[in-house]
Amino acid sequence: MEEGETMTLRFLTAGESHGPALSVILDGIPAGLPLNEDILARDLTRRQQGLGAGARMKLEHDRARILGGVMAGVTTGAPLALLIENADHARWKGKDIPPFTTPRPGHADLSGALKYGYRDLRPALERASARETAARVAVGAVCRHLLGQFGIQVGGYVVSIGGVESRLEGMPYAERIARALESDVSCPDAQAAEDMRAAIRTVMQARDTLGGVIEVAALNVPPGLGSYAQWDRRLEARIGAALLSVPAIKGVEFGPAFANTRLPGTQVHDPIRLEGERIIRTGNRSGGLEGGITNGEPLVVRAAMKPIATTLTPQPTVDLAQGVETETRYERSDFCPVPRAVVILEAMLAFVLTDALLEKLGGDSLAEILPRFERLRQARLSDLPMDGTPHRFWEDA
Ligand SMILES: Cc1cc2nc3c(=O)[nH]c(=O)nc-3n(C[C@H](O)[C@H](O)[C@H](O)COP(=O)(O)O)c2cc1C
Numbered sequence: 265m266e267e268g269e270t271m272t273l274r275f276l277t278a279g280e281s282h283g284p285a286l287s288v289i290l291d292g293i294p295a296g297l298p299l300n301e302d303i304l305a306r307d308l309t310r311r312q313q314g315l316g317a318g319a320r321m322k323l324e325h326d327r328a329r330i331l332g333g334v335m336a337g338v339t340t341g342a343p344l345a346l347l348i349e350n351a352d353h354a355r356w357k358g359k360d361i362p363p364f365t366t367p368r369p370g371h372a373d374l375s376g377a378l379k380y381g382y383r384d385l386r387p388a389l390e391r392a393s394a395r396e397t398a399a400r401v402a403v404g405a406v407c408r409h410l411l412g413q414f415g416i417q418v419g420g421y422v423v424s425i426g427g428v429e430s431r432l433e434g435m436p437y438a439e440r441i442a443r444a445l446e447s448d449v450s451c452p453d454a455q456a457a458e459d460m461r462a463a464i465r466t467v468m469q470a471r472d473t474l475g476g477v478i479e480v481a482a483l484n485v486p487p488g489l490g491s492y493a494q495w496d497r498r499l500e501a502r503i504g505a506a507l508l509s510v511p512a513i514k515g516v517e518f519g520p521a522f523a524n525t526r527l528p529g530t531q532v533h534d535p536i537r538l539e540g541e542r543i544i545r546t547g548n549r550s551g552g553l554e555g556g557i558t559n560g561e562p563l564v565v566r567a568a569m570k571p572i573a574t575t576l577t578p579q580p581t582v583d584l585a586q587g588v589e590t591e592t593r594y595e596r597s598d599f600c601p602v603p604r605a606v607v608i609l610e611a612m613l614a615f616v617l618t619d620a621l622l623e624k625l626g627g628d629s630l631a632e633i634l635p636r637f638e639r640l641r642q643a644r645l646s647d648l649p650m651d652g653t654p655h656r657f658w659e660d661a
């Protein structure tokens with residue numbers, strides 16, 4: 265494929281939370297990327313860890329099998345087929361499962377039944393469940409591995425849980441990411457992490473749930489990914505949609521977007537300065553994106569995760585079988601899945617960035633793409649030769 269020729273990276277998942285397995289087809293990964301199941305394992309394990317996870321995470325030992333697209337340890341350019349088995353399936357198989365007719369406020373039970381006309385709510389939760397994100401994290405691990413070939417790093421961390429806010433000013437992104445990997449609440453600020461642990465324990469005792477804010481960042485991203493040419497090519501739109509597609513994610517902002525609304529423009533926009541012949545920015549309140557295009561600064565996006573719907577404390581609902589008002593019944597669930605959701609958001613960001621990078625570079629194999637990456641325009645004066653002459657841009661046809 266030629267440079268600039270667009271070939272969309274895409275994936276589709278299938279599978280239910282308690283069915284035999286999750287499967288995913290990832291189409292558009294170029295040939296020549298070394299890949300094996302161990303490379304996918306690290307992220308899958310991260311998704312299962314973290315304080316506030318429920319009992320299911322002790323049952324599952326997620327591992328993705330590669331069923332297509334890799335031969336002799338290298339991608340072939342054919343679609344990747346991945347399979348993750350559900351260990352819990354064995355306990356459900358062949359059993360009569362009691363009817364579930366009391367929808368939980370905040371879950372997909374009622375809206376799914378209204379849409380599809382179910383006579384039992386279980387099919388709704390089976391597919392809406394965040395169990396599906398295991399397949400996405402496997403996709404994200406492939407994309408992260410590909411981005412790594414270009415020196416691009418994607419990472420994330422918890423910024424707040426409930427009312428506990430971390431203090432991260434002045435801490436470089438790479439350090440935030442590294443510290444979060446060592447923390448059971450994925451938080452780089454040790455004091456805040458301690459307070460988050462206490463907050464999670466307290467909410468568990470109170471038979472309730474907690475949400476939070478996660479920040480994901482991409483480092484060493486070249487300028488020029490995404491475009492303002494169409495609404496659906498703006499990178500904010502693509503990343504925003506990807507992050508909002510994660511269950512329980514209800515808001516996103518790029519850089520400190522909401523805080524920016526409280527400041528005048530002169531205090532918001534990132535000054536453009538020169539350092540030798542390099543064009544540099546002395547701030548990053550835009551989150552690394554201007555006009556829907558990466559500007560070479562770290563790409564930084566935050567996501568708001570709601571407190572999840574399944575609470576040990578009953579909530580008001582209706583029994584659809586009996587036609588009476590009643591209260592929700594508790595099955596098993598997470599209490600605060602915010603720490604383990606970090607890697608899911610990283611996966612979605614890595615996927616969109618990989619798509620945008622391949623779109624920029626074209627190419628069917630890594631060997632073809634890598635030299636093109638080296639030639640990408642950088643923020644240097646010599647990369648932008650401008651002669652200062654006037655142009656007549658519009659003339660009668
Ligand atoms: C990692 C992760 C784990 C989750 N665990 C639970 C859970 O145990 N119980 C629950 O009610 N919701 C959980 N959720 C959220 C639900 O899947 C989600 O709220 C539901 O599908 C409805 O979708 P919506 O919140 O996006 O509207 C989890 C979400 C994520 C990302």
Ligand SMILES: C=C(O[C@@H]1CC(C(=O)O)=C[C@@H](OP(=O)(O)O)[C@H]1O)C(=O)O
Pocket residue numbers: 281318319320321324389392393394395396398511595596597598
């Ligand atoms: C299974 C996973 O998360 C599940 C997400 C989830 C939900 O409603 O989203 C509800 C819970 O399911 P279960 O009732 O089987 O315990 C979580 O455990 C997973 O992340 O792999």
